[in-house]
Amino acid sequence: MKKRFFKIAKLTFMFSLSLIVLTCCSFSSQKEKNSKITLNFFNQKPEITAQYQKLARMYHAKHPNVNIQITTSGQGGGAAALQAKFASGEAPDIIMLGGLPEIDRYKDHLINLKDLKASKNIVPNLVSGGISNKHMVGIPVDLEAYGWSYNKAVFAKAGIDASKINNYSEFLKAVEKLNSEKKKIGIDAVFGFNGADTSSIASVSAQFTSLPYNNNLVKAFKSKTFPWKYERQMKNYYDLVKKYNVQPILSVKYDPSVQDLFFNGKVAMIPQGNWIIPTLDGLEKGYVQKNLGMLPFFVKNDGTDRLLTGSSWYLGITKDHPKRQKAAKDFINWMYTSKEAENVIINEMRFVPATKNFDVSRLPDDLSKQIYRIGTSKNAQSPVHKQYPNGFTNQALGPYIQRYFVNGISWKELKKETSAKYRQLREIQSGE
Amino acid sequence: MLIKKHQYLAFVLPAVFFILLIIVVPFLIGIYYSFTDSNGLRSSFIGWKNFEVLFQDSTFLQSFWLTVKFSFVSVILINLVGLAFALIVTSHNNRLTKSLRTIFFMPNLIGGILLGFIWQFIFTSAFQAIAAAFHLDFFKGWLSNPSTGFWGIVILFVWQMSGYIMLIYISFLNAIPKNTIQAAVLDGAKATQIFFFIQLPQLAPAFTISLFLTLANSFKLYEQNLALTNGGPYRSTEMISMYIYNTAFVNFQQGYAQAAGIILFLCVTIVSFIQLALSRKREG
Numbered sequence A: 001m002k003k004r005f006f007k008i009a010k011l012t013f014m015f016s017l018s019l020i021v022l023t024c025c026s027f028s029s030q031k032e033k034n035s036k037i038t039l040n041f042f043n044q045k046p047e048i049t050a051q052y053q054k055l056a057r058m059y060h061a062k063h064p065n066v067n068i069q070i071t072t073s074g075q076g077g078g079a080a081a082l083q084a085k086f087a088s089g090e091a092p093d094i095i096m097l098g099g100l101p102e103i104d105r106y107k108d109h110l111i112n113l114k115d116l117k118a119s120k121n122i123v124p125n126l127v128s129g130g131i132s133n134k135h136m137v138g139i140p141v142d143l144e145a146y147g148w149s150y151n152k153a154v155f156a157k158a159g160i161d162a163s164k165i166n167n168y169s170e171f172l173k174a175v176e177k178l179n180s181e182k183k184k185i186g187i188d189a190v191f192g193f194n195g196a197d198t199s200s201i202a203s204v205s206a207q208f209t210s211l212p213y214n215n216n217l218v219k220a221f222k223s224k225t226f227p228w229k230y231e232r233q234m235k236n237y238y239d240l241v242k243k244y245n246v247q248p249i250l251s252v253k254y255d256p257s258v259q260d261l262f263f264n265g266k267v268a269m270i271p272q273g274n275w276i277i278p279t280l281d282g283l284e285k286g287y288v289q290k291n292l293g294m295l296p297f298f299v300k301n302d303g304t305d306r307l308l309t310g311s312s313w314y315l316g317i318t319k320d321h322p323k324r325q326k327a328a329k330d331f332i333n334w335m336y337t338s339k340e341a342e343n344v345i346i347n348e349m350r351f352v353p354a355t356k357n358f359d360v361s362r363l364p365d366d367l368s369k370q371i372y373r374i375g376t377s378k379n380a381q382s383p384v385h386k387q388y389p390n391g392f393t394n395q396a397l398g399p400y401i402q403r404y405f406v407n408g409i410s411w412k413e414l415k416k417e418t419s420a421k422y423r424q425l426r427e428i429q430s431g432e
Numbered sequence B: 001m002l003i004k005k006h007q008y009l010a011f012v013l014p015a016v017f018f019i020l021l022i023i024v025v026p027f028l029i030g031i032y033y034s035f036t037d038s039n040g041l042r043s044s045f046i047g048w049k050n051f052e053v054l055f056q057d058s059t060f061l062q063s064f065w066l067t068v069k070f071s072f073v074s075v076i077l078i079n080l081v082g083l084a085f086a087l088i089v090t091s092h093n094n095r096l097t098k099s100l101r102t103i104f105f106m107p108n109l110i111g112g113i114l115l116g117f118i119w120q121f122i123f124t125s126a127f128q129a130i131a132a133a134f135h136l137d138f139f140k141g142w143l144s145n146p147s148t149g150f151w152g153i154v155i156l157f158v159w160q161m162s163g164y165i166m167l168i169y170i171s172f173l174n175a176i177p178k179n180t181i182q183a184a185v186l187d188g189a190k191a192t193q194i195f196f197f198i199q200l201p202q203l204a205p206a207f208t209i210s211l212f213l214t215l216a217n218s219f220k221l222y223e224q225n226l227a228l229t230n231g232g233p234y235r236s237t238e239m240i241s242m243y244i245y246n247t248a249f250v251n252f253q254q255g256y257a258q259a260a261g262i263i264l265f266l267c268v269t270i271v272s273f274i275q276l277a278l279s280r281k282r283e284g
Helices: A002-027 A047-064 A078-087 A098-107 A125-131 A152-157 A168-180 A196-210 A215-224 A231-244 A254-262 A273-282 A287-291 A320-336 A339-347 A366-378 A392-405 A413-428 B002-034 B049-054 B056-089 B095-109 B111-133 B146-175 B178-186 B190-201 B204-219 B222-228 B241-247 B254-283
Strands: A037-043 A066-072 A095-099 A144-146 A148-151 A187-191 A267-271 A292-295 A306-309 A314-317
Touching: A002 A187, A037 A047, A037 A320, A037 B254, A047 A066, A047 A152, A047 A339, A066 A292, A066 A320, A078 A254, A095 A320, A095 B049, A098 A215, A125 A215, A125 A306, A125 A314, A144 A196, A144 A273, A144 A366, A148 A152, A152 A267, A152 A287, A168 A187, A168 A231, A168 A273, A187 A231, A196 A231, A196 A392, A215 B178, A231 A392, A254 A267, A273 A287, A273 A292, A273 A366, A287 A292, A287 A366, A306 A366, A314 B146, A320 A339, A392 A413, B002 B254, B049 B254, B056 B095, B056 B146, B056 B204, B056 B241, B095 B146, B111 B222, B146 B190, B146 B204, B146 B222, B178 B190, B222 B241, B241 B254
Parallel strands: A037 A066, A037 A095, A187 A267
Antiparallel strands: A095 A314, A144 A306, A148 A267, A148 A292
């Protein structure tokens, strides 16, 4: 009798154990309370997580009912992590998306932001980067400038006045002068192009591929061909970099190129924009105001070339949790229109705001002021590298240009391969 | 009586349920997705098209061929080095050989990602310093061209796996009856003769296991590849697993990547079966 009882007990125990395990999985999603709302914000820029958290705390202090939970995943893994969130049914309420290919992937989940207070105030030439099916579903995170960052101290030592460089031949002359006086001014090489990073290669390529689209990013996203209109200038610049860069060029990486080569004045120029400001000022206070300037690429070479200005990232709101949509909209409105939020954005994130009619004098350094003026001017140009097909940057363009840098491929082959890969990826991804 | 008869079911069923849920079902769904144009969120059925395109995709074929080359080289090297380690540590029984066992096995305890970064430091910084100090061109620019990138991964993987394979050989070497060796010594056999005619034939089952393990692992290699070279320079060291991951999560062509995954699965299965069948035959 006793034995039999034990057996039954053992069986019941095993069954209940497996039942407990199973039920645990299904009960983990709790009901939301109506009064308190937790917004999930998916961030793909790890370097500004702390500042976003600060904004979230400030907002919570004013609106005790709203909690903002920030999830950060970036540096290559962000896109996959975001997809995992959607696949697991835990779609975030606010998502940060990089470019139209990514926006297109989530278009069925995004709401129209046209009537948002924040969207009415966006710098005009950034608007098309957040449009899907003629609806405005994304608003730009900030205004970024693309060109050459140069070290003012190095230029001064070589006796070069950057404001007098207004076309390609003057730029070439300056580069050659810097190179010939390398020892005297203490630089290793003129350029610190980080050839290891395909993302920098892509943003530089945008200098030569953006003009044909004239700020119409939707058109760039839909284009079935890679624009080679300015290829002559493109080749000139790549050959120049190849010749005067720190070697081996494919071993130069982003962090060392900014924090060591550029910061310590070992190179005169790197192909980066105002996103390096927080890093440089973090290393030495006031460094940016004193030492950092930017030069455009001379592509049309007719005196109208400016720094490219655009936004790599856009914020969108999902329709997966209708109850939380209003709170998400309110938070975004607050981020883009209140003075206290703006102060964190310009002084701590060191962003140039993507909003119209901003009082330039509030920006903390001259370069940011200059970028805001260029970005809001009539002939502002947006870069299109974020509209390349998914994977084109690191699977095709990047590797082919890296090969070109080490003479592993001719310019003709590069053109042929890049065009073919562009068309192929675009066709697969547009589902046609 | 009834309870006793079916008692094992209570123990087995939960495990079977989870294996079905976590391994078998996703595998079957994966086979279905290889016939779709899934981008992760939306998908529609397109038949055999993925497979047709795959066999014309030069990057796929290139990374596949690279993986085959890598597997061939690393299987041979790992087994040679592992066997050599095993012979060293079983030759005598003293403190030195005991500590050597630990040292040889230690790389296996470190994760692949970490190993990748450690070796990246060695290949780029340490090698560079050696090159500068002794003016040896051999140590210059490692990982910056396709061939040093390839050999870098081979060295890393051999270093990591040899210790593990050594353990298998040790256990089989210890199982060889001592009297056969003693008899051979009495008959005047040299050390090389003892190794080739007595130890090696009795190690046949060890080869079966070791070859299987190294072959399967080198075909699936991913994290070492990611941490050490990340496919660079210019995708020349991108092996098949990395190709599949990038296609799925960078290009977002997940149906296509799934098709490549199925091909990889078939290859690993077929090669493993052939290898097992051949080694079993020799064992018998």
